[in-house]
Amino acid sequence: MRAWVVGRPGPMASGPLELVEREVPVPGPGEVLVRVEACGVCRTDLHLAEGDLAPRRPRTSPGHQVVGRVEGTGERVGVAWLRSTCGTCRYCRRGMENLCPRSTYTGWDADGGYAEYVVAPADYVYPLPGNRPAVELAPLLCAGIIGYRALARCDLPPGGRLGIYGFGASAHLTAQAAIAQGAVVHAVSRSAASRELALELGAASATGGPPPEPLDAAILFAPVGELVPPALEALDRGGTLAVAGIHLTDVPVLNYERHLFQERTLRSVTANTRADGRAYLELALAHPPHVMAVPYAFEEADRALGDLAADRVNGAAVLVMA
Ligand SMILES: [Zn+2]
Numbered sequence: 001m002r003a004w005v006v007g008r009p010g011p012m013a014s015g016p017l018e019l020v021e022r023e024v025p026v027p028g029p030g031e032v033l034v035r036v037e038a039c040g041v042c043r044t045d046l047h048l049a050e051g052d053l054a055p056r057r058p059r060t061s062p063g064h065q066v067v068g069r070v071e072g073t074g075e076r077v078g079v080a081w082l083r084s085t086c087g088t089c090r091y092c093r094r095g096m097e098n099l100c101p102r103s104t105y106t107g108w109d110a111d112g113g114y115a116e117y118v119v120a121p122a123d124y125v126y127p128l129p130g131n132r133p134a135v136e137l138a139p140l141l142c143a144g145i146i147g148y149r150a151l152a153r154c155d156l157p158p159g160g161r162l163g164i165y166g167f168g169a170s171a172h173l174t175a176q177a178a179i180a181q182g183a184v185v186h187a188v189s190r191s192a193a194s195r196e197l198a199l200e201l202g203a204a205s206a207t208g209g210p211p212p213e214p215l216d217a218a219i220l221f222a223p224v225g226e227l228v229p230p231a232l233e234a235l236d237r238g239g240t241l242a243v244a245g246i247h248l249t250d251v252p253v254l255n256y257e258r259h260l261f262q263e264r265t266l267r268s269v270t271a272n273t274r275a276d277g278r279a280y281l282e283l284a285l286a287h288p289p290h291v292m293a294v295p296y297a298f299e300e301a302d303r304a305l306g307d308l309a310a311d312r313v314n315g316a317a318v319l320v321m322a
């Protein structure tokens, strides 16, 4: 089969992704072999290609928003970021498997979906409907699920004012989920096209920042630590800023009075539990969001990641198998 692998991690201009031929993987006990129809492109894939996240094994295929069919049964499934957890540690036992120290991740600890086939533990794949376009389902699997967890983690009160910093794949789905719950959404993005998309999807404002009113909650999607102080400063008393990404550049020095006092909270979002994934997919399949999918041919994975690195993707990039 054909597969993209991260050769030598580095800037996209250095060509870290290589298209190779390898054997179709053989599923082990409890695993399924999935023929990939489409795989969403996530900023985490870019972090892995560029080396912001250190590789955990050599020449691994990225990709953790896989829509495909189980070989043998034909069942449509989604393969997402969380690949396995131990099930026995204190975090797993208290419903926080996203914090499991022995958790593994698709496209990092094992080959992911930038390939014609992927294997995944059956207990960690999500059933998907057979009649929806793969290109619209793929972004739900990380952009959607992680955004959903970030929305829960930012403690937005009912009808509250939510700031969204960075308006890419995850933000455009999260904004729709928040607006459906009655939130007033203010988008902050340096991209004019993303700001336009935010307004089309129902945001109350979209600016280069700062937002036009104090915020009850905010989510930082851009992997930019310099945005943490202004985002904290834009919170109203008691507000929470959740950082959605797996990687963030260093956060500058904070001033207690300006950034944290009045019970403002800064917190991270770390992966997701399977319960988050099931809850989000149930919601998103019952009330489908408008998915701004930007399709790329499978052979164009390096171009897709290059476009993501250069802020040229408006919506969610998806690799599509011919
Ligand atoms: Zn992701």
Ligand SMILES: [Zn+2]
Residues within 6 Å of the ligand: 085, 086, 087, 088, 089, 090, 091, 092, 097, 100, 101, 102, 103
């Ligand atoms: Zn565990």
